[in-house]
Amino acid sequence: MSVLDRIGSPADLKELDRSELKQLAEELRREIVQTVSRTGGHLASSLGVVELTIALHRVLDSPRDKIVWDVGHQAYAHKLLTGRRDRFPTLRQLDGLSGFPKRSESPHDCFDVGHSSTSISAALGMAAARDRRGGDEKIVAVIGDGSMTAGLAYEGLNQAGHLKKNLVVVLNDNEMSISPNVGALSSFLSRKMTSDFFIRMKKEAKHLIGAMPGIGKELLQLTSRAEHSLKGFFTPGMLFEAFGFDYFGPINGHNLDELLETMQNVVRLDGPVLVHVVTRKGQGFRPAEDEPSRYHGVGPFDPETGEVVGGKGGAETYTGVFGRTLVQMAEKDERLVAITAAMSEGTGLKSFAQRFPDRFYDVGIAEQHAVTFAAGLACFGLKPVVAIYSTFLQRAYDQVLHDVCLQNLPVIFAMDRGGLVGADGPTHHGTFDLSFLRCIPNLIFMVPRDEVELRRAMETARRHEGPFAFRYPRGKARGLAVDGDPEPVEIGRGEVLRRGDDVSIVAIGSTVADALLAAEMLEKEGISAGVVDPRFIKPLDEKLLLAAAESGLVVTVEENVLQGGFGSALCEFYADAAVSVPVIRLGLPDRFVEQGEQAELRARYGIDAAGIAERIRRAFAAGRARSAGS
Numbered sequence: 001m002s003v004l005d006r007i008g009s010p011a012d013l014k015e016l017d018r019s020e021l022k023q024l025a026e027e028l029r030r031e032i033v034q035t036v037s038r039t040g041g042h043l044a045s046s047l048g049v050v051e052l053t054i055a056l057h058r059v060l061d062s063p064r065d066k067i068v069w070d071v072g073h074q075a076y077a078h079k080l081l082t083g084r085r086d087r088f089p090t091l092r093q094l095d096g097l098s099g100f101p102k103r104s105e106s107p108h109d110c111f112d113v114g115h116s117s118t119s120i121s122a123a124l125g126m127a128a129a130r131d132r133r134g135g136d137e138k139i140v141a142v143i144g145d146g147s148m149t150a151g152l153a154y155e156g157l158n159q160a161g162h163l164k165k166n167l168v169v170v171l172n173d174n175e176m177s178i179s180p181n182v183g184a185l186s187s188f189l190s191r192k193m194t195s196d197f198f199i200r201m202k203k204e205a206k207h208l209i210g211a212m213p214g215i216g217k218e219l220l221q222l223t224s225r226a227e228h229s230l231k232g233f234f235t236p237g238m239l240f241e242a243f244g245f246d247y248f249g250p251i252n253g254h255n256l257d258e259l260l261e262t263m264q265n266v267v268r269l270d271g272p273v274l275v276h277v278v279t280r281k282g283q284g285f286r287p288a289e290d291e292p293s294r295y296h297g298v299g300p301f302d303p304e305t306g307e308v309v310g311g312k313g314g315a316e317t318y319t320g321v322f323g324r325t326l327v328q329m330a331e332k333d334e335r336l337v338a339i340t341a342a343m344s345e346g347t348g349l350k351s352f353a354q355r356f357p358d359r360f361y362d363v364g365i366a367e368q369h370a371v372t373f374a375a376g377l378a379c380f381g382l383k384p385v386v387a388i389y390s391t392f393l394q395r396a397y398d399q400v401l402h403d404v405c406l407q408n409l410p411v412i413f414a415m416d417r418g419g420l421v422g423a424d425g426p427t428h429h430g431t432f433d434l435s436f437l438r439c440i441p442n443l444i445f446m447v448p449r450d451e452v453e454l455r456r457a458m459e460t461a462r463r464h465e466g467p468f469a470f471r472y473p474r475g476k477a478r479g480l481a482v483d484g485d486p487e488p489v490e491i492g493r494g495e496v497l498r499r500g501d502d503v504s505i506v507a508i509g510s511t512v513a514d515a516l517l518a519a520e521m522l523e524k525e526g527i528s529a530g531v532v533d534p535r536f537i538k539p540l541d542e543k544l545l546l547a548a549a550e551s552g553l554v555v556t557v558e559e560n561v562l563q564g565g566f567g568s569a570l571c572e573f574y575a576d577a578a579v580s581v582p583v584i585r586l587g588l589p590d591r592f593v594e595q596g597e598q599a600e601l602r603a604r605y606g607i608d609a610a611g612i613a614e615r616i617r618r619a620f621a622a623g624r625a626r627s628a629g630s
């Protein structure tokens with residue numbers, strides 16, 4: 001029987017001796033690699049915190065005590081130790097175990113996550129609530145150095161230092177976000193200390209200077225000004241101490257003895273404490289150690305060699321088309337600059353960064369800043385392209401509205417992962433943007449149906465002197481030829497793709513292809529369906545929509561929530577124009593959609609070709625039944 005076989009709940013960890021704990025770390029890593037090699041998932045981050053997870057569960061009493069994981073993409077060992085081993089093979093599958101902590105999944109998951117940098121605020125809220133009701137639960141937030149680049153984390157630190165609640169923040173520092181971590185803070189944290197003695201010496205020198213009666217404060221300020229010669233006095237701890245935290249570290253996050261000793265001590269302390277743990281992303285699996293970005297979120301791979309299976313060949317991804325086209329455009333238009341919030345791989349900006357290093361900005365996980373930074377660039381005549389996942393743009397809503405659109409600034413929002421993203425599930429589906437952007441004045445919003453149209457959207461956006469957004473899906477494009485310079489489209493002009501007398505299917509973005517397939521199916525059954533691509537969510541092609549109504553039945557299709565989405569826009573327009581026509585709206589319901597493959601989810605929610613055809617078939621069957629009855 002393996003050590004892992006003996007762990008039914010975290011309480012069982014307390015029965016193990018130290019050597020068994022080390023054995024457990026190995027077994028957890030093996031189990032994670034084996035499973036993720038089949039399911040895909042966030043491998044490198046999870047491998048990096050195996051010892052930390054064991055130490056926390058050994059010292060704490062979960063679920064009474066709380067571990068608040070930031071992002072939650074590193075929580076696989078936590079899942080395995082908290083009674084979910086039998087379901088682990090279903091990780092990230094339809095109706096399976098979530099890739100992130102989820103309160104509905106286990107009492108050991110105390111906060112739902114997926115987006116970053118929430119852990120300190122959430123943990124502080126729990127600590128404040130605990131104290132109001134007079135509890136003594138221990139509350140620990142675990143946040144990565146990448147997630148510490150977000151302003152939200154500092155808002156939490158700031159209030160924690162003020163409230164002085166008992167709270168432990170573990171900073172898991174592996175010098176990596178998805179790509180190597182960026183920014184001044186990252187350089188500060190990774191300043192290497194040469195020995196324990198040296199660290200202590202610096203700390204004591206700082207305390208000594210600061211404590212000098214009368215002049216300590218001034219002297220400390222002086223030392224910071226004389227930056228060059230006295231740089232060595234400053235340790236990462238000073239930053240957190242300034243926020244009112246007691247700082248411990250840096251400690252080796254793969255040394256269980258060191259971790260256990262530190263955690264045992266810090267959870268007993270009063271007030272906010274920060275433990276700086278240094279780990280290696282991908283620890284224990286060579287390919288992931290060597291290429292942590294590649295194995296951050298990885299598809300199925302060979303567990304022996306790490307070689308990723310599948311994925312190669314076939315059509316290029318939308319992301320690839322976007323990245324390649326942006327480089328091509330930037331060669332000709334010097335105003336174009338590109339911005340990412342820590343997602344240079346995911347948004348396809350790697351080649352742009354290589355080709356135009358001084359026109360590329362990775363701002364860290366700081367979506368709000370990314371958008372306002374773009375607004376500033378635009379004020380000085382540049383044309384910033386904010387390449388961002390739809391789901392992460394949610395973070396920067398006010399910046400889009402207040403800093404860009406209100407001032408009518410020419411910022412381009414290239415929204416990747418629009419629509420259903422698949423295995424990451426509800427935290428990551430980009431299924432709200434049609435609704436939340438549609439209501440913002442000045443913004444032009446196009447949803448290209450394929451890669452040819454994506455490139456045309458980019459060119460249209462480049463020429464437009466105001467805010468312009470376009471969204472495109474995760475995954476492979478349609479394999480169409482995309483050479484040469486893209487032609488712009490007329491803003492607000494859609495297209496009739498197929499004529500039909502009985503029903504008009506008005507489909508937007510990636511749903512257009514399915515609408516065309518559905519129309520073909522229906523034709524064989526004697527239903528003549530037209531297909532219209534309105535191209536723009538805003539402004540609407542009113543003439544085209546009026547013409548669509550002439551068929552006597554309009555069906556809208558979108559990969560977005562129905563509330564406030566494209567179908568709503570069409571109905572509002574028909575109401576305002578006093579057009580009376582039955583409209584059937586197909587899209588996502590008013591609830592969070594689960595994880596699963598994109599195709600599985602589209603089928604489940606009836607927005608694939610079969611679903612669209614079936615809904616129209618039913619409408620005609622009901623119509624026939626009605627006329628038979630009258």
Ligand SMILES: Cc1ncc(C[n+]2csc(CCOP(=O)(O)OP(=O)(O)O)c2C)c(N)n1
Pocket residue numbers: 045048071073074114115116143144145146147148172174176177178281341342343365367392395
């Ligand atoms: C608001 C938000 N923006 C971007 C992301 C995408 N993302 C997920 S993990 C990650 C890097 C996190 O780095 P870190 O916190 O250091 O964790 P590590 O993977 O290094 O353990 C990023 C950028 C996200 N989840 N949330």
Ligand SMILES: CC(=O)[C@@H](O)[C@H](O)COP(=O)(O)O
Pocket residue numbers: 042071073114115296297346417421424474
């Ligand atoms: C945890 C997180 O937010 C990212 O790692 C995300 O899972 C990336 O998604 P893609 O795989 O679509 O790039």
Ligand SMILES: [Mg+2]
Pocket residue numbers: 144145146147172173174175176177
């Ligand atoms: Mg990191």
